[in-house]
Amino acid sequence: MQSQNPFLDELAKMTTSAMSLAQAAGEEAxxxxxxxxxxxxxxxxxxxxEELDALKAEIADLRAQVVALSGKPKGKGVKPDVDLPVDET
Structure with missing residues (x-):
């Protein structure tokens, strides 16, 4: 539906231009x-x-090797020689 009024046509064009400009500015921001x-x-x-999970798995394997090599049973009463964070997951 076109209007016969040139003022309304220009207003519609300006509104369309303003909306496209606002959209472009939003994308730029x-x-x-x-x-x-x-x-x-x-x-x-x-x-x-992924790197953190791989490192946690490697530390768990190394702890198991240390326990196996030291011959000490792993339990709640055994205190490790070094304070290392324990993964409870």
Whole structure:
């Protein structure tokens, strides 16, 4: 449905342009925020979950080897020589 009034046509064009401009600005802001967040995480030097799980498994294997080599039974009454964090999962 077209109107005969040129003022309304121009208003519709300006509204459409403003909406597309706002959408483009929103996308630009989203991209900038994501970029800054990625940079922040990289600067924090965080560890990925897969790396942490692999390291926990390796530590559990090493603890089992230490217990096997030392010949000491593993129990609640035995205190380890070194204070290491225990994984309760």
């Amino acid at each position: 989203k991209t900038a925020f994501r970029s800054q967040a990625d940079r922040f995480v990289a600067d924090m030097d965080l560890v990925r979950r």
